[in-house]
Amino acid sequence: MTTLSSRALNRALLGRQLLLGRTDHTPLEVIGRLVALQAQEPNWPYVGLWSRIHGFAHSQLTTLLQDRKVVRSGLLRSTQHLAAADDFRRLRPLLQPVLDRTARSAYFARNSAGLDTASLVATGLELLAGGTTSRKELARRLAERHPGRDGRILAGEVELRAPLVHSPATGTWGSWGTRSAVSVTPAETWLGRPMAPVTAKDLIRRYLAAFGPAGTMDVQAWSGLTRLGEIVSDMRAELRHHRDPDGRELIDLADAELPDPDTPAPVRLLPAFDNALLGHADRTRIISHEDRKRVMPGQARVRPTFLVDGHVHGSWSLEGDTLRLTPFRPLPAIDRAALEQEAERLLPFVGAENVSYNSPIAVRSS
Known part of the structure; x- marks a missing residue:
């Protein structure tokens, strides 16, 4: 089992994140390679792609959002991400337990105490009626259905528990420090296709292609999923194994290449x-x-x-x-x-x- 130096791990990460040199791959290909881009603030994914792609222009990502090839929604670690539409359909169901866990936190639980979770989600989807509605309007309607409760928190819980995507205007380039009023649509309506979940093994392979070599705890920290150790063990024969400088075991795809640790890294x-x-x-x-x-x-x-x-x-x-x-x-x-x-x-x-x-x-x- 090879021990990898800190510098070797650094260059491996930079290479897989397309930070050793800008690429000529399309923005859709890059978003897929990275699995998803965190996107609480709509402008930041644009800068992330600019740092990785030769000649990247704002219009390239904006067009992908408008054409429904990329979507913005809650995903990894229950945070807002941009993902390729097909990846979202596959990953969101697998990651749903992470979002459900967030929805059970005290912030949401205090407000929805006594409500049946399935009924709350069903009401939210009924109010959306398969169309696009602003968070503010959804909150108002939920508050009408459930007097005495904070409609904003109820709407947030529905968004965590059901796969809703944001309208393109929410995720496109705009004013720094300003978040557009978010409107949401049921994902299957927006995409015209059903959810099609992948397995945890598929997610681990995608993760390693973008971030490996790494340990099981790294995959869990990135995804928000827990108890992946048994799944990683079951994949052992198909993976390559290393150790980090502290002796911890790292896993990687068997065919993944590692850059020379002396490869220059640009600013x-x-x-x-x-x-x-x-x-x-x-x-x-x-x-x-x-x-x-x-x-x-x-x-x-x-x-x-x-x-x-x-x-x-x-x-x-x-x-x-x-x-x-x-x-x-x-x-x-x-x-x-x-x-x-x-x-x-x-x-x-x-x-x-x-x-x-x-x-x-x-x-x-x-």
Whole structure:
């Protein structure tokens, strides 16, 4: 069983995430390769694709959403993602227990106490009547049916428990920091096809193609599913096995290629909630524990970052017409120049006009 260095794991992740070099694959192919793109804020998946695809333009993703080839909905870890339509049909039923678990949390349970879950979902789907309705209107109608309860929370529970997709306007490029009013439609109505669930083994293979080599806990952290150890054990004969620098077992597809650990890694600006940072329980292959505290200050926040030599070296933000770079430690002149060049290339895509460079901020471990 081969032991892989931290650098080897870093280059493997970057290669599978298309961050060692931009690709000529189509946006639909890239979204499929990455399984899904986290998309709480509609703009961020556009930046993630820009970082991975030669000449990517906003219209390419917008058209996919409008043509119903890509959808936005709750998926992995009960969070909003963009996924290819066929992948959504296959993955959402498999991941439904994760969303149901979220719907049973205290936030929802307090509001729906005493209600029959199946009846609540059936009422929600009845009110949607197979069409598109705003969350606000769905909430209002549910509150009418269930006086004394918060309709917004009821609508959120219905959206977790039933596969609903967001209207394209919700997921397309828009104003930074502003979320459009979400409208939802039953997925099978929107797509014109039924759900067609895959197995957990299929999901594990897809995960490894995008994030491997990795451990069972990594798959679980990424997907939100639990108790995958027995399934991984059953797949043992078809997988390749490695160890990480701490001796933990890693699995991978038998035919997966590993890049040379000495492969150069270009500077890349990543969006908030980028796949590359969220695909593992142990994220040290791309971000140190100290930097993770700064980039992920709370469960609901993952700041935009930039990579230098394959690792998170700082964050960036848009402030008016300025793209502001904030390194966490001093950069050599050659890396600073490469970072500024990449930021300049991003300016027209995000509608900014200039780059500002903050002084490095020290990160202290607790």
